[in-house]
Amino acid sequence: MATLAQLILALRSVGVRQSLQTLGYTLAKERLDRRYARSRHPTPVRQPGRLLDVKTKENSASFKFEHAYLDITIMADDLARIAWSNADSQSAKPPLPYAIARQNWAPVSAAIHQEPEQVEVHTPRLQLSVRGDGSLTFSSADGACLRQELPPQVIGKGWQSRALLRKTERIFGLGEHALAFQLRSHTFQLWNTDPGGSYGPSADPIYMPVPVYVGIHDQGSYLIFYNNYHKGQISFDALEEPEPRAAVLFEAGDLVYYFIAGPLENAIERYTELTGRPGLPPLWSLGYHQSRWGYRSAAEIQEVLDGFARHEMPLSAIHLDIDYMLGYRVFTVDTERFPDLAGLIQEANALGVQVVAILDPGVKVDEGYDVYRQGVNLGAFCRLPNGKLFKGIVWPGWSVFPDFTHPKVRAWWGEYYQRLLDQGVAGFWHDMNEPTSFSAWGKLDPPLSLRHHMEGTDGDHLEAHNIYALQMNRAGHEALQRFRPQKRPWLISRSGWAGQQRYAWNWTGDTESSWEALRMTISTVLNMGLSGFAYSGPDIGGFSGNPPAELYTRWFQMAAFMPFFRTHSAIGCAKREPWVYGEPYSQIIRQFLRLRYRLLPYLYSLAWQNSQTGHPIIRPLFWGASKISDDTLPLFEVDDAFLVGEQLLVAPVTQAGCESRNVTFPTGVWLSLWDDALYLGPGSFEVPTSLETIQVFVRAPGILPTAEGNSLQLNLYLQTENERYIPSHPSQFVLYSDEGEGYGPWRTDTWEFTQDGNSVILRWDSRGEYPFPYSGVQVRLHGAQLEEAIIDDVAVKYTADTIEIAQFHRAKLRLR
Structure with a gap:
């Protein structure tokens, strides 16, 4: 049975009337499920x-x-x-x-x-x-x-x-x-x-x-x-x-x-x-997203946009939760609270911010509501075994649910996306699509006897339930391809199944606001990546609760390295814009926000690699180990650290008041992102930390590209040990660039460097028709200082560790 706390939450969220409707629905669902269970006779x-x-x-x-x-x-x-x-x-x-x-x-x-x-x-x-x-x-x-x-x-x-x-x-x-x-x-x-x-x-x-x-x-x-x-x-x-x-x-x-x-x-x-593999996402989707269940009006959205500008914090997307709808009717806009949604979106776009709108599958039962009326006429909604429409309870009250296992229903549903696309919405957030129907107790599911088309093969909800969201996401993805073919579809979904990666990203849903949930997020995202789902991430700070400043900051620091990077919270929670905790937290968060945008060349290239290979962006420390051995066994026990691509190892802080943490390193040389401190793997080390940082390391030899203003910085991490240079195998990185949207020209820039003692050879090869998008290139050494730099057979000026140059083919660097 529901706990008292759950009942109080239900009353606060949906009100007394809807809570009573939910009670009646729950009793009816129980009768249907008992009848269904009796029909499934046990067999030997x-x-x-x-x-x-x-x-x-x-x-x-x-x-x-x-x-x-x-x-x-x-x-x-x-x-x-x-x-x-x-x-x-x-x-x-x-x-x-x-x-x-x-x-x-x-x-x-x-x-x-x-x-x-x-x-x-x-x-x-x-x-x-x-x-x-x-x-x-x-x-x-x-x-x-x-x-x-x-x-x-x-x-x-x-x-x-x-x-x-x-x-x-x-x-x-x-x-x-x-x-x-x-x-x-x-x-x-x-x-x-x-x-x-x-x-x-x-x-x-x-x-x-x-x-x-x-x-x-x-x-x-x-x-x-x-x-x-x-x-x-x-x-x-x-x-x-x-x-x-x-x-x-x-x-x-x-x-x-x-x-x-x-x-x-x-x-x-x-x-x-x-x-299937995901298509390359639009570049903006890899930036920071801000969301809240409770941005109730255009004025509140504008206030948030102004806040990001005022606090000099970059923002790529803002999400509209169910508050923007008219009475929670899907594909509608409440024109009293959002009188000019298209104009609001244009203002956001002028600031470089995209707008994402939530959609739920539940359609309010309302004869005056065209989506409901047209769906009934089409026969688009799921029915009970007796042929009657199934009606469940979600945010609008009594609702019906499209049968996405029917191709004509997917096409019909997809037509409505154009309403919001025409107003400038850039992406869609699919929620409640397990599917969920509120219940006073037990699982929040429709009855198992619910009937589904199943592409003409006919089935019940026991069969269709797990692929319901997958087919909703398919319908949305196909609609975006149809109505906006010049742009890349972007969807994020709470639920799905195998193959979902072709249609939508995922996030970890309604996590509690606790240190334990922060640590759990790492395991969840890692296992998603190993299941083929490369694009995932948490609600920063947890969905339900009011995280203290330290917890939110630590969560933010970790999430800055996750593919999906968003703050979101439940209605009734305290505000959670990145500046609300004041100093020193705002400055720390600002630095990690800016770091995320500096890392976009690296992350975008990993996204391109994923579209080609399916390899996850967030990887376990044992990535690359073909089997378990004495050397690799410790890596399989680490559930609180992860790799970002091949180059970065991120060790978040998952406990309050932490001044150091143990970090396990795979085989190789690793340099701190912050101060180039060197660690040799395999092995574990106790590494100091502070509120201002979490521990991040770069594999050496390796190349980490970052955006520094309009320039590209190639960070070369060199293998050294006790001030001695170690000969190494060639290290390569392929940087992918394009317009960041659409399907136009592209280019790849491949840098490969070989270190032999105190000599480094760096080669640059380019392919594709897209022009090089940076005004210049900085080559910066980590773990060593320069003594001489020869670029395409010409000696050039340099500082102790950095060369600023235009494009080149071959660089020869001598180290001190």
Whole structure:
């Protein structure tokens, strides 16, 4: 039952009338769900049974068991599709290809050997063995065992898959969750869920769990993705268990999954080739965003814009929460409180600020409201089994919900985006799309018996729930492509599923305002990245609560390195613009804001790399480790630090009053971003900190590009140890540049430097038609001072560590 605090919050948020409506809805939903549960008769658990027949082709094999069928397709040298279906055709339910971006793959020649007790499938990078009882073994090309699976089990209309885990194996991924970074010893619910306005560590499930994870152990690594969006559960035994296992249970649908052999970077690249990669986002989206549930009028928005200008704090976007709507009706504007939204947006644009508007899927039941009326006429809304419209409760009161699993509904919904685009809105924020319907107790979900079109295959909400937001995001993305083809679509969504990265960013939702939630954010964003979702970030300071100045500052410092960089808070919370805490906090926050904008050349290039490879922007410290070893094991235990691309290691402060923190370094040389202090990895060091900074380190040898006014600064981090220069392998960085919007000309600038003792050779190569966007280049050395600089065979002037030059092809630098 709801707690007293939850009931009081509900009354404050929606009022007495709507709270009573919610109570009535909850009782009706309970009756529907009880009736639905009775219709799903329990059935015995069955194994596949004896193997009866095998048929093979060039790159596939089909197996007929007593109670199940198995189809294996080798899609690439390192990618196998495994599809189990129930021999009872009435229970078979293959997945719709919502998550799959690439359907056609080049033919792969796999060697398939049929033996009396098993069938072997070999490619240059993968070995797969199928035994007569339905158990499977996946191995690397050299025979190292990557994963062993027990025979799956048919459970009613669903399946359970079980696998043995190695003693050393660590598990990461599963989309968005709050339980832990390393997933062993936990059970996770696979059901997109609104946790109810506030959540902290150990909440499960939350908005966007996805059945994809990576396993890494002493023999290698792999990625596995279950293409089943029905309600499910996945568990991993603890490390100390004598015979540890992983088990995933889906309540319905065929057991279809994809196995990808490591190493990790290759597996993520292949997975995002399968499920899609984000397009390059507009440059403004990588800047700072300001938001609040409670900016109730155009005057308040203008006041915030003026505040950023007055405090000399850069701002790229301001978000409009549900306050801008007329009675919370989606796609409307309250013209009393926002009398000239287009004019307000023009004023914001003149300051370099874009405007983002929130959209919820719930449509108010109101015959005078055209979106509702037209949707009813089209048959666009979800219905109950008796054919009646389903009505739930969200912010407008009684509401209906579009069935985004129908193509005509996605197209119809998308038409309304033009209303806000015509007023200048630059991007959209999809909320409440798990989907959520308020409830006095229990889960905030629609009834499981709700009917969905499912592209003409018909299904219930048990099947459609987890892909509801994915299809809403698809509808919005396609609308932006249709109505604004010259610009890049930008959406952010609270919920989604596999493949979401093609359509929208994500944020961590309604976190509580606590130190524990700050630390939890790091794990959440890291696991999202390892699940294919590169663009994520928190509500700075937490959504629900009033963080003290130190907590907000520490959260802000960490978030300055996250892809999505936004302050947002709940209605009723104290104001949280970056200057409200006064000094010294305002100055500290201003410095990190400016640092974010200095880092945009680096971050934008990482975004471009992600569009090409799918590699996450925020990465765990073990990124690059192909397996677990004695040297790499400590990196797998770190859940409070992260890499930004290849070059930066960020170690946030996650405790109050912290004067130092332990930092674990991967193998190599690392220099402090602040003072070039040197640390050698692998190893852990206690590093001092202060309120003014968090610890950030740069990998050496390495190149970190930053914007310094109109110039580009190439920061060269050199390998030194005890004042001795260490010869190093070549270090390279590719800088991507374009207009920051649209699909026009582009360019890449590749810098590569080699250090041999006290001699450094730096080469510059350019491609593309976009003009170099900087007025000049500064080359600045870190960890050394210059003795001589020769640019394209001409000696040039320099300071102790910096050269200011125009474009060049080759620079030879001699160090003191």
